[in-house]
Amino acid sequence: MPLLRDAFLALSTNPAARKFVVAFPLSRKVTRRFVAGETLDEAVATVKRVNAQGMLATLDFLGEAVTSAEESRVARDEYFRILDAIEKNQLNAYPSLKPTQMGLVIDPALALENISAITARARAVGTLVRVEMEDSPHTDATLALFKRLRAEFSNVGTVIQSCLYRSEADMQDLYNMGAMVRLVKGAYKEPPTVAFPEKKDVDANYLKLAEIFLRANGNQETETTRMRQLALATHDKKIVDWAKQFIREHNTPRERYEFQMLYGIRSDLQSQLHAEGYPMRVYVPYGSHWYPYFMRRLAERPANVFFLISNLFK
Ligand SMILES: Cc1cc2nc3c(=O)[nH]c(=O)nc-3n(C[C@H](O)[C@H](O)[C@H](O)COP(=O)(O)OP(=O)(O)OC[C@H]3O[C@@H](n4cnc5c(N)ncnc54)[C@H](O)[C@@H]3O)c2cc1C
Incomplete structure (x- = not known):
């Protein structure tokens, strides 16, 4: 299916396709799967349901590649509202945001200012902020941004992608921090030139990178190691099973890791892990x-298209 994956990823950045799909009357109904x-009220209701099932949540206000400082500040303000909602409703959740939604492409200083304000508010609420990773032209700037934030805040985390050749060095660097x-x-x-073309290599690298964080490192806690944590964000059952075994065999402490999955994907596996x-x-x-976001989910599993279309007629 790599050709279909490429086709959906190309469509995800195509303005004409976006216009067509967004205008399609049944699109909204279809996207509700993901x-x-x-x-925000609808998202809060979903997080409440997730929390009521005993699972944690992370809230993403969809948006990326903003082209003006005003747009970035509108997104920043929405993250303030997310934090208010987390506090007011006592949600077990934290916000997750994209650097280009915060203005990274316009000016890295603008993104730093916006995310610093959100992270300061999150610290007051007693939660953290996840700075996501976008495509490789933004990797250096995102990691530089994260390091600036981390120098000031301990309640901030980021994301590493196992598809990139560079990620082993980045992962080790973040582990040391x-x-x-x-x-x-x-x-x-x-x-x-920057990423493994073969999926099997991306999967193998995922295990290699996870090991860096999952190996228990003795009992001595220092100020540096205290915040270290790996979120295993995957729906890949083989990787989940491998991680469970690794954690067992190495006595990885519970506060050192968690599993993460996307809303609407492998809910069965989510419930199973929670029950275990x-x-x-x-x-x-x-x-x-x-x-x-929706097109990337279709790219990951093109069979979703047939599933979604068939559901429309049910
Ligand atoms: C919590 C979370 C946060 C993420 N944040 C980022 C980020 O910041 N940057 C980034 O680049 N990527 C991010 N991703 C997306 C990630 O990079 C992958 O594209 C996505 O998770 C699919 O890969 P996989 O690990 O599930 O494995 P795959 O090998 O793609 O899938 C394994 C199995 O999972 C199921 N599955 C996977 N995707 C779908 C789908 N769309 N629909 C239905 N079933 C599916 C299928 O059963 C499939 O066989 C995030 C993913 C998660 C779970």
């Missing part, structure tokens, strides 16, 4: 800018 709704890392395979189309006693966090996206 998106909690268009409003005592960072919180979400490990993913990578959702973007990348050239073979593993920390399980569900990523809950919402907002009207759902198009690129």
Whole structure:
């Protein structure tokens, strides 16, 4: 299916396709499989349900690649509202945001200012902020941004993608810093000059990178190691089974890891992990800018298209 994956990833950044799909009358209904709704209230209702089932959550206000400082501040303000909602409703959740939604492409200083304000508010609420990883032209700037944030805040984490050749060095660097890392395979189309072209190599690298964090490192806690945590963000049952075994064999302390999955994907596996006693966090996206997120989900599993179309007629 790599050709279909590439086709959906190309469509995810195509303005004409976006216009067509967004205008399609049944699109909203279809996207509800992966998106909690268009409003914060709908997302909060979903997080409450997730929390009531005993699982944790992370809230994403959909949006990326903003082209003006005003747009970035509108997104920043929505993250303030997310934090208010987390506090008011006592949600077990934290926000997750994209650097290009915060203005990274316009000016890294603008993104730093916006995310610093959100992270300061999150610290007051007693939660953290996850800075996501986008496609490889933004990797250096995102890691530089994260390091600036980490120098000031301990309640901030980032994301590493196992598809990139560079990630082993980045992962080791973040481990040494005592960072919180979400490990993913990578959702973007990348050239073979920077990323493994074969899925089997991306999967193998995921295990190699996870090991860096999952190996227990003795009992001595220092200020640096205290915050270190790995979020295993994958729906890949083989990787989940491998991680469970690794954690058992190496006595990895519970506060050192958690599993994360996307809303609407492998809910069976989410419930199973929770029932087995593993920390399980569900990523809950919402907002009207759902198009690129939705297309990336189709790219990961093109069979979703047939499933969604058949559901429309039920
Ligand atoms: C919590 C979370 C946060 C993420 N944050 C980022 C990020 O910041 N940056 C980034 O680049 N990527 C991010 N991703 C996406 C990630 O990079 C992958 O694209 C995505 O998770 C699919 O890879 P996989 O590990 O599930 O493995 P795959 O090998 O793609 O899938 C394994 C199995 O999972 C199921 N599955 C996977 N995707 C779907 C789907 N769309 N629909 C239905 N079933 C599916 C199927 O059963 C499939 O066989 C995130 C993923 C998660 C879970």
